[in-house]
Amino acid sequence: MPGLMLLRKKYGSSKPLKGARIAGCLHMTVQTAVLIETLLELGASVQWSSCNIFSTQDNAAAAMAKAGVAVYAWKGETDEEYVWCIEQTLFFPDGKPLNLILDDGGDLTNLVHDKYPELLEGIKGISEETTTGVHNLYRMFRKNELKCPAINVNDSVTKSKFDNLYGCRESLVDGIKRATDVMLAGKVAFVAGYGDVGKGCCQSLRSYGARVLVAEIDPINALQVTGRKNPFLTGYPTAVAPVRFVWQHPLRSLRREVDRCLFVVSAYESTDCSSGTKDKLHDTLNALLR
The missing domain is CATH 3.40.50 (Rossmann fold)
Structure with missing residues (x-):
């Protein structure tokens, strides 16, 4: 949290993420809400879904929705609702598609590659923060199936x-x-x-x-x-x-x-x-x- 606060203080005025359309698929918790607020402060447009059907804190999701963030997540989603929620984050209100992915587990990454390959050309990068998703990225890379740059956050110390x-x-x-x-x-x-x-x-x-x-x-x-x-x-x-x-x-x-x-x-x-x-x-x- 102190790191996020420092990023706001240091880069909030310059808006380095202006033009970024970020689709996030991470646990929708109060900690994630701070991350979302930081991304907005740095100039990004953000839409969010959860990477787990049971992990969403509904109060955090409601707070983000009240602040104007498009959040598609609630605790106890069905498998079908889970996929639907992820799909809602692919296109922004102006009709433009996502150009950055924040993923946890690889579900958003896999969805785009499998069902929406036409969006891959406009995606500037993926960040993946968990072991499962990182191994998925390496598997895709070995098979020449990974079509956009990706950052392995998980293996950072x-x-x-x-x-x-x-x-x-x-x-x-x-x-x-x-x-x-x-x-x-x-x-x-x-x-x-x-x-x-x-x-x-x-x-x-x-x-x-x-x-x-x-x-x-x-x-x-x-x-x-x-x-x-x-x-x-x-x-x-x-x-x-x-x-x-x-x-x-x-x-x-x-x-x-x-x-x-x-x-x-x-x-x-x-x-x-x-x-x-x-x-x-x-x-x-x-x-x-x-």
Whole structure:
């Protein structure tokens, strides 16, 4: 936040983003609202959708709408509504299309490439802020499918080593406890992946007294697991998706490894990213929990 305030102070008068038509697809929270206000202060035109159907803070979205920003997001969207919301951000009130993309997860980027390729010529650049979306961009680049410049925000040190690690360490248990009202001490948690996100998740769960089991296919990260005194599961399938989500499996067994595993946390950051791999991860972890 201090950085955004400094940008307003330093560049607010010169309006360096004048002429920019930014379509954002990020979590619509109060923090994102500050980002939107900063972009407006710097001269940009902005339209917004959320990158997650459950993450929108309706009060933040309402505040932005009241301020005149076109926000297409609400908590609890259906999958169809989610795609509709993203599509509404592609064209601005004057009929001109977007020329910059702020993305989280790659859904807006993929939508434009797949359904609106005629807009790609006018897009000056994409910024992608999460691991899933970055791997998607690299996959597109390798296949020569990425048709406009893109910035990898996720791998900046202040993102990967701070937000991914400390942000997840703060938010994971908070989200679990708000959703389930379960005491974590003594519970068993299985964390799939031990990158920066996985490290933060493990630290968070262990700090509340949970027994944390970790699976990791990268040998260096796996070695780090053992150094942190987390039990390491071998033979975990490699066909997993670079996504991050949590869901609850009450009192089901983790095959041959866990007797009573309450929570499964996916923090995988695999480079073998392809479309539809989120479903593969669901299937893989569900198979482990049968």
